[in-house]
Amino acid sequence: xxxxxxxxxxxxxxxxxxxxxxxxxxxxxxxxxxxxxLSVWLKRDAFxxxxxxxxxxxxxxGVSTANQRPKWEKRLSECIGPRYVMLAKHCLGTTHxxxxxxxxxxxxxxxxxxAQVITGVGKVVANKAGVGVCFDLRHTSFLFVxxxxxxxxxxxxxxxxDFARIDKELFRLMCPKLAATLPRQSSMTAILxxxxxxxxxxxxxxxxxxxHTFPPKNAPPEPSVSAHFDRVFWFGDFNYRIENTRELxxxxxxxxxxxxxxxxxxxxQLLAQIxxxxxxxxxxxxxxxxxxxxKYDKGTSAYDSGKKMRVQAWTDRILFRxxxxxxxxxxxxxxxxxxxxxxxxxxxxVGHFEVHVPQENFGSVRSARExxxxxxxxxxxx
Numbered sequence: 016x017x018x019x020x021x022x023x024x025x026x027x028x029x030x031x032x033x034x035x036x037x038x039x040x041x042x043x044x045x046x047x048x049x050x051x052x053l054s055v056w057l058k059r060d061a062f063x064x065x066x067x068x069x070x071x072x073x074x075x076x077g078v079s080t081a082n083q084r085p086k087w088e089k090r091l092s093e094c095i096g097p098r099y100v101m102l103a104k105h106c107l108g109t110t111h112x113x114x115x116x117x118x119x120x121x122x123x124x125x126x127x128x129x130a131q132v133i134t135g136v137g138k139v140v141a142n143k144a145g146v147g148v149c150f151d152l153r154h155t156s157f158l159f160v161x162x163x164x165x166x167x168x169x170x171x172x173x174x175x176x177d178f179a180r181i182d183k184e185l186f187r188l189m190c191p192k193l194a195a196t197l198p199r200q201s202s203m204t205a206i207l208x209x210x211x212x213x214x215x216x217x218x219x220x221x222x223x224x225x226x227h228t229f230p231p232k233n234a235p236p237e238p239s240v241s242a243h244f245d246r247v248f249w250f251g252d253f254n255y256r257i258e259n260t261r262e263l264x265x266x267x268x269x270x271x272x273x274x275x276x277x278x279x280x281x282x283x284q285l286l287a288q289i290x291x292x293x294x295x296x297x298x299x300x301x302x303x304x305x306x307x308x309x310k311y312d313k314g315t316s317a318y319d320s321g322k323k324m325r326v327q328a329w330t331d332r333i334l335f336r337x338x339x340x341x342x343x344x345x346x347x348x349x350x351x352x353x354x355x356x357x358x359x360x361x362x363x364x365v366g367h368f369e370v371h372v373p374q375e376n377f378g379s380v381r382s383a384r385e386x387x388x389x390x391x392x393x394x395x396x397x
Contacts, residue, residue: 068161108141
């Protein structure tokens with residue numbers, strides 16, 4: 016049965032790829048205003064899977080989001096359309112992720128779980144965090160992680176550490192049987208939840224926080240959740256900056272050319288860290304054709320005019336990872352920011368992807384990995 020996209024994507028077709036929409040938005044510390052048209056960001060009824068991550072969806076980590084979460088999820092559901100079901104959702108502090116699938120795909124999705132990792136102050140405050148959703152669709156495993164890394168220009172190492180911590184601890188939570196075969200180097204606090212973490216959770220036996228800087232020099236490679244799934248997407252406010260002056264960035268942006276953007280991207284911290292092998296190993300980012308997504312005067316598409324005059328940055332990003340022997344299984348067809356949404360000091364970012372999912376199990380490492388993942392639950396790391 017087709018999905019209604021003119022044959023582009025077929026739920027039971029043997030060859031057609033699934034259409035996946037990934038969106039990220041730092042909402043700037045407040046709920047989404049009612050007059051914001053989310054459809055300019057998340058195109059209605061156009062994909063098989065939607066994965067949407069938001070950061071700073073309320074005023075701060077100490078502010079309860081319990082009242083706003085259902086409203087936001089309802090807004091998302093209304094925007095995406097009635098032919099979808101929410102497969103999983105999870106919120107930690109002000110970081111929220113929701114995953115929707117087309118109704119006819121729901122019966123083919125199995126082993127749905129969520130997990131969360133705190134990376135904020137002292138590893139206790141959830142102002143910075145990573146939240147993941149994983150599931151199997153047919154014989155292919157998916158992982159979607161939204162994250163909010165450490166802020167400020169000089170905190171490159173801290174951002175790299177945030178990625179490493181989230182990637183490592185999500186592995187221990189989402190692949191618990193496999194993790195149990197490895198030396199235990201970290202402390203956990205489990206939160207037991209229902210399918211996909213859809214229900215409220217209860218804490219169990221909190222333990223001390225991890226040190227912020229790891230792994231130590233010359234340590235063996237850390238476990239990686241990203242290496243244990245077939246189709247992996249990370250998206251969020253990663254907070255990497257442009258290492259240059261406001262004056263130069265203003266001048267380059269004033270040229271309004273792709274060449275000028277590429278010149279600025281040569282000073283982009285994230286791309287430099289990826290090239291150095293310090294973060295997001297084996298991930299790809301589509302070519303950036305849009306202007307920096309931060310920092311704007313709220314209510315406008317003009318960059319920061321306040322006293323601090325922050326240097327613009329591509330803080331908000333989407334990266335993906337496919338198996339090394341099947342790099343063509345994920346193809347990006349659009350990667351863009353949304354200039355028309357102005358309620359935050361960040362612009363939303365969206366990625367459209369074609370994702371190939373085999374109809375049959377071709378006997379890769381999936382079956383062994385799947386057995387190791389059984390028993391995972393919605394969890395938190397303190």
